Each structure stands twice: as structure tokens, then as C-alpha cells.
Amino acid sequence: MADLILHHYPTSPFSEKVRLILGHKGLAWKSVHIPRIMPKPDVLALTGGYRRTPFLQIGADIWCDTALIAEVLDHHQPEPPLYPAHARGLSRVLAQWADGTLFWAAMGHNLSPKGAAALFAGQPPEAAAAFAADRGAMRTNMTVLRPADATSAYRSYLRRLSSMLDDQPFLLGEIPCIADFAAYHPLWFSRVVNPAMAGVLEATPDVLEWMDRMAAIGHGRSEALSSADAIAVARSSQPAALSDEVFQDDHGIALGSRVTVAPEAFGTEPTEGILRAATRTRYTLERTDERAGTLHVHFPRVGFVLREVKA
Structure with a gap:
């Protein structure tokens, strides 16, 4: 599996949430420090519009929102679990x-x-x-x-x-x-x-x-990486194959449609792309950036709004 790359800045509270989860899981990760305010050109090259901190990069896959990032990390390293059976x-x-x-x-x-x-x-x-x-x-x-x-x-x-x-x-x-x-x-x-x-x-x-x-949990094992190098990683990678989870259509928007996804409330800048997956829990948009290449940008359904882009 490609490196886990966390795009964050030291005083970001939501970043601290993910840093501790990485420590809890005993994971090694690459650390890209991003600006805490706009402009964020390297961030937008990868996310296409989403500007909240942090986000997780794995090759050419970009995972937005810490609720979804936590699920990805729990799947990557199931022990110890983040979601207790009881x-x-x-x-x-x-x-x-x-x-x-x-x-x-x-x-x-x-x-x-x-x-x-x-x-x-x-x-x-x-x-x-x-x-x-x-x-x-x-x-x-x-x-x-x-x-x-x-x-x-x-x-x-x-x-x-x-x-x-x-x-x-x-x-x-x-x-x-x-x-x-x-x-x-x-x-x-x-x-x-x-x-x-x-x-x-x-x-x-x-x-x-x-x-x-x-x-006391700590942040695991991190190694600094520049944002330019993170973009190069994306450009040299291909998005991972999507799972076979059933398409859940709650909007009447077909896969392959051009859409936007944006947070419901805070930081509502949209990301635009082609809808490649809409599972029970997440959306996946395909987009192409001249610097980062072809990317899959993933969002949770909860807390985000899906809209079709009308021609």
C-alpha cells in the first residue's frame, strides 16, 4: 500500500485528532504542513476545492473529513479498533x-x-x-x-x-x-x-x-514531506480500484454524472468532478489536475451535499 500522507498544520485541532489515531494504530506516515489560511494552491490541486484541514492522501486517492479518514485508517489497521463491538x-x-x-x-x-x-x-x-x-x-x-x-x-x-x-x-x-x-x-x-x-x-x-x-498515545512515526513531493506522488500514481459496494442512489444522479460535493456548513467550497461511486457511506469523485494528474477524491455522505452540475 502507498504511504499515508497527512496534510495538516501543527495547531489544527482536527489534525490532532488524526495524528493521535495514527499513534493509536502504531502507523508510520508522511507529514505535509499546509497553510492554515488561504491561499492554499497545493491543497486545491489535490482536493479540487475542499479546504478544511486535515485531509489524507494515499497515492492518487484523497480522503476528506476526519470521520471518513478515521474509517480508512481503521480499515488499514484494524487493531486496536476505533469502533468497539459493544x-x-x-x-x-x-x-x-x-x-x-x-x-x-x-x-x-x-x-x-x-x-x-x-x-x-x-x-x-x-x-x-x-x-x-x-x-x-x-x-x-x-x-x-x-x-x-x-x-x-x-x-x-x-x-x-x-x-x-x-x-x-x-x-x-x-x-x-x-x-x-x-x-x-x-x-x-x-x-x-x-x-x-x-x-x-x-x-x-x-x-x-x-x-x-x-x-500519552503520541503521534506514531512521521517523516516530513513537501507539498510538491506529495503532488508528485499523486501524479505518479493511479487511484485505487473502487470497491464493489452497491450504488445507493438517493438523489436521482447517475454514476458518471458531473457533480459537486461540498460540506453542509463550515468551509462550503465545492469540489467538482465525475461521480464514480456513491456507496451507503461515501461519495467518490474523479477529477484531473494539471499538476496532480487523475485523482479520486472521497467524501462521507453524512455532513456533505451532493449536487448535479447542469449543462
Whole structure:
């Protein structure tokens, strides 16, 4: 199998989720650092429009969204499992809540006026302004919690996590599962990236001890790779053969149609291509880039919108 190439940047919370999963699985991977704000020409050469961080590259296959990336890594290395047999559905539902509701409450707290001032302390004013403009563009038409409301919700969610850790080391049992990795990364941002805002964690010592256990997992074995080299890998590869999973047509859009796929809410820039697969859980688009060659770009169904491109 081709190398696992993670396109990320060090302070990205969703990237930390995947980095820890790679460590949990004991995997070796290539690390491509990408810009945290636009422009991202090398990113778009591979994804065709999708700009959220991170994404996973395996040869000429591009995997978008950490929920799908987690499934790919679990298939690549089944042990230890991310989806425990006793709680497959529960672990996924809890992870979805953590990646959405918990994440936005945490980031509303972390990037409050006080938090933003701490995060960008010592940097030129234009750095904070550029970051705010970039994320503002990604949140178009989203309802954003006010900082005080976000902090209140964050405190409540931390107490709920703490109650899950009363008599077990991880959220759903003796070993970490997808729910732990999803719940950890927004709290990691508070504690590690913007520690000026970490005081909110102190009221839940069980959560802090759980965070220590999660951090101890580490990131596996990584090796730096340039974005130009990652594009060269894609160009010299062919997309992997698609599985024989049954085509699930919920839209009246035939395979072979020109379509777009875009996130429902945050970072809604579309990727356009030819629909090559629409399984029960994911879409696959074929696209060609003058630098990266022919690619398959994969998205989960949940959280994404499929539209046909009309001639």
C-alpha cells in the first residue's frame, strides 16, 4: 500500500485528532504542513476545492473529513479498533456530537476576544485580522455562539464528559475509541494551543487525567514531506480500484454524472468532478489536475451535499 500522507498544520485541532489515531494504530506516515489560511494552491490541486484541514492522501486517492479518514485508517489497521463491538453506534454518535456541538462551544470559548488576544499575542495585527477573515469566510451563514454562551455550554459539556469517566479510563470503556479522539481535540486546543483559556478545564479533574492518557498515545512515526513531493506522488500514481459496494442512489444522479460535493456548513467550497461511486457511506469523485494528474477524491455522505452540475 502507498504511504499515508497527512496534510495538516501543527495547531489544527482536527489534525490532532488524526495524528493521535495514527499513534493509536502504531502507523508510520508522511507529514505535509499546509497553510492554515488561504491561499492554499497545493491543497486545491489535490482536493479540487475542499479546504478544511486535515485531509489524507494515499497515492492518487484523497480522503476528506476526519470521520471518513478515521474509517480508512481503521480499515488499514484494524487493531486496536476505533469502533468497539459493544458500542459501534454509540461511539459514532458521540464522535459526531463532539466534532460538531462540543467543538464549536470549545472554539467559541478559545477564540473569544480574550482568547484571540492571547493566541495572537506578539504577532502583527494583520495576522489576527487575516485569520479572522479566513475563518469568517468559512462560517458564512453559520449560527455562531457568542463567547459567553459558548463558555457556559463548554463547561456543561466538560461535566458530562467527566461523568462518563467516573469509573473507566476512557469514554466508553478500557481503551480509547473514536469518541475519545473526537472529544479530545477541541479540549487539546484549550490546553496546548491556547493555554490562557485552559482554566475552564480545572473544574473537571477526571477530564484532565483522561487528557493525559490521550496525550500519552503520541503521534506514531512521521517523516516530513513537501507539498510538491506529495503532488508528485499523486501524479505518479493511479487511484485505487473502487470497491464493489452497491450504488445507493438517493438523489436521482447517475454514476458518471458531473457533480459537486461540498460540506453542509463550515468551509462550503465545492469540489467538482465525475461521480464514480456513491456507496451507503461515501461519495467518490474523479477529477484531473494539471499538476496532480487523475485523482479520486472521497467524501462521507453524512455532513456533505451532493449536487448535479447542469449543462
